[in-house]
Amino acid sequence: MGLPSDSGDLSSEMDVDAYRRLFPTHFYEKHLSLSIRPDSRPLGKARDTTLALGAVGSVDGSALAKIGSTTMLAAIKMEVMTPCTESPNEGSIVIEFHMPPICSPIVRPGRPAEAAPVLSKQLSDTILSSGMINLKELCLIHGKAAWMAYLDIYCLDADGALFDAALLSAIGAFSHLQIPTVSLTDNGKIVVLLDEDESRKLGKEPVNSGKKKLTINNIPFSLTCILYKNYILADPTAEEESIMETLVTVVLDSSARLVSFYKPGGPVLAYMSAIQDCVALTRQRVKELQKILDEAVSGMEVD
Amino acid sequence: MASKHGAPPTTYSPSPTRKPHQPVFSDSDADWVRPDGRGFHQCRPAFFRTAAVSAASGSAYAEFGNTKVIVSVFGPRESKKAMMYSDVGRLNCNVTYTTFATPIRGQGSDHKEFSSMLHKALEGAIMLETFPKTTVDVFALVLESGGSDLPVVVSCASLALADAGIMMYDLVAGVSVSCLGKNLVIDPILEEESCQDGSLMITCMPSRYEVSQLTVTGEWSTGNLNEAMQLCLDACSKLAKIMRSCLKEAASASHS
Numbered sequence: 001m002g003l004p005s006d007s008g009d010l011s012s013e014m015d016v017d018a019y020r021r022l023f024p025t026h027f028y029e030k031h032l033s034l035s036i037r038p039d040s041r042p043l044g045k046a047r048d049t050t051l052a053l054g055a056v057g058s059v060d061g062s063a064l065a066k067i068g069s070t071t072m073l074a075a076i077k078m079e080v081m082t083p084c085t086e087s088p089n090e091g092s093i094v095i096e097f098h099m100p101p102i103c104s105p106i107v108r109p110g111r112p113a114e115a116a117p118v119l120s121k122q123l124s125d126t127i128l129s130s131g132m133i134n135l136k137e138l139c140l141i142h143g144k145a146a147w148m149a150y151l152d153i154y155c156l157d158a159d160g161a162l163f164d165a166a167l168l169s170a171i172g173a174f175s176h177l178q179i180p181t182v183s184l185t186d187n188g189k190i191v192v193l194l195d196e197d198e199s200r201k202l203g204k205e206p207v208n209s210g211k212k213k214l215t216i217n218n219i220p221f222s223l224t225c226i227l228y229k230n231y232i233l234a235d236p237t238a239e240e241e242s243i244m245e246t247l248v249t250v251v252l253d254s255s256a257r258l259v260s261f262y263k264p265g266g267p268v269l270a271y272m273s274a275i276q277d278c279v280a281l282t283r284q285r286v287k288e289l290q291k292i293l294d295e296a297v298s299g300m301e302v303d
Numbered sequence: 304m305a306s307k308h309g310a311p312p313t314t315y316s317p318s319p320t321r322k323p324h325q326p327v328f329s330d331s332d333a334d335w336v337r338p339d340g341r342g343f344h345q346c347r348p349a350f351f352r353t354a355a356v357s358a359a360s361g362s363a364y365a366e367f368g369n370t371k372v373i374v375s376v377f378g379p380r381e382s383k384k385a386m387m388y389s390d391v392g393r394l395n396c397n398v399t400y401t402t403f404a405t406p407i408r409g410q411g412s413d414h415k416e417f418s419s420m421l422h423k424a425l426e427g428a429i430m431l432e433t434f435p436k437t438t439v440d441v442f443a444l445v446l447e448s449g450g451s452d453l454p455v456v457v458s459c460a461s462l463a464l465a466d467a468g469i470m471m472y473d474l475v476a477g478v479s480v481s482c483l484g485k486n487l488v489i490d491p492i493l494e495e496e497s498c499q500d501g502s503l504m505i506t507c508m509p510s511r512y513e514v515s516q517l518t519v520t521g522e523w524s525t526g527n528l529n530e531a532m533q534l535c536l537d538a539c540s541k542l543a544k545i546m547r548s549c550l551k552e553a554a555s556a557s558h559s
Contacts, residue, residue: 101375150402191317
């Protein structure tokens with residue numbers, strides 16, 4: 001056995017799994033030349049995607065998103081804060097992305113994954129800049145009290161396209177979010193009203209009655225693609241991401257406007273045509289994701 | 304965005320603060336019922352599923368009422384470089400909570416001792432000599448804390464180890480009992496744990512009738528203690544049956 005370039009001859013002689021591990025690039029190139037991927041997907045097709053709302057009981061909004069095996073659990077807890085002086089009528093959203101050691105063999109306790117803070121930042125930028133949430137709706141009392149929405153996204157199983165799954169779960173959690181009805185106590189604290197009618201009798205007026213849900217506009221949806229030679233692979237698995245390193249993530253909103261675009265380096269330099277192809281693939285994917293979200297939301301209203 | 308203005312503003316949870324240590328019942332009212340309507344000696348329905356995380360060598364998900372846990376097992380794999388040579392395998396355990404596991408955000412990090420307790424509960428059940436020089440990592444994430452967290456983590460972890468094909472003498476099942484006044488309640492929920500007088504947890508290998516961990520805290524009479532231990536052991540053997548049937552189902556599903 002010589003250099004990896006000789007491996008073409010070996011492919012017929014050795015076990016498929018061994019060949020896959022020893023010569024991953026050759027293994028993939030053989031597939032790509034036939035326009036098929038090892039999991040039997042065509043190059044431009046994303047994996048099966050599901051979204052379940054209300055997965056966590058103890059929070060105000062939650063969702064579980066799965067793209068293939070990649071699993072994300074997002075949960076929102078609402079807390080109260082004093083709005084800053086620059087924007088007295090706005091609430092705030094804090095987004096944190098976590099990769100606990102259970103999700104991948106490369107994450108060890110005490111040594112957080114490098115990808116986690118990067119994804120945290122990307123998710124915050126995308127969600128806050130898309131204008132999906134109107135922060136003014138999070139205001140309770142002008143200049144005195146506003147909601148702080150803590151969105152925590154946990155990766156439970158990391159198998160590629162983490163950003164796409166995380167963003168989908170975040171959107172699911174915001175769609176599921178029920179803002180608690182609260183009242184103001186005598187010492188200026190905001191407290192949840194457990195029973196609205198009961199407390200009215202006691203003379204406690206709710207501060208925010210009738211505003212239980214946030215209006216969600218311009219929902220951002222994303223698709224991550226791999227660029228490898230002349231091929232474009234949509235929705236990569238962890239194995240594909242480790243072999244072919246150039247990733248492009250396109251985020252479009254529901255009316256197909258570009259929200260953000262990430263190409264964090266990588267060995268492949270993209271031509272305009274490749275970028276356009278990625279955007280076109282994302283446009284198709286947005287329709288699929290919008291349908292999945294609509295079904296999840298209508299499924300929740302039936303309950 | 305909070306970060307724009309330097310330090311994030313301080314926030315507080317608007318949920319009403321619980322009345323401090325209001326006893327669930329006094330000794331007089333005997334017709335007290337548990338908050339979830341269970342009998343005193345009745346466990347919550349247990350749900351287990353293996354192969355929950357595809358990236359791990361083995362994994363399991365467990366749900367007991369509101370207590371929801373995922374455990375992933377990685378390895379046997381290379382030990383850390385700094386480790387001394389060892390001709391038996393090593394076990395490395397870690398238990399973490401999600402920030403939303405507890406009613407108030409970010410309180411789950413209080414349970415630093417759980418990692419080492421999980422390690423000690425499992426160590427005796429694993430045939431460490433079958434993977435010399437390497438390490439098996441057992442990582443648990445408590446998604447939601449609903450009471451009796453540690454026993455659920457231990458049971459779930461032993462199932463994940465079995466799913467990963469790590470050799471064990473037997474499955475390890477864990478159950479806890481809380482002592483509330485004169486009464487013993489099995490598999491307590493968070494509310495009951497917060498006002499218990501004493502607590503007892505047993506993790507055991509029911510087929511071998513061996514206890515791998517026993518912790519007792521708080522106030523106990525000898526009679527209560529004996530009764531509680533017997534309750535736990537009985538519940539453990541029933542729990543192990545459920546765990547075993549979960550493994551069998553998974554195995555028969557993968558064959559067909």
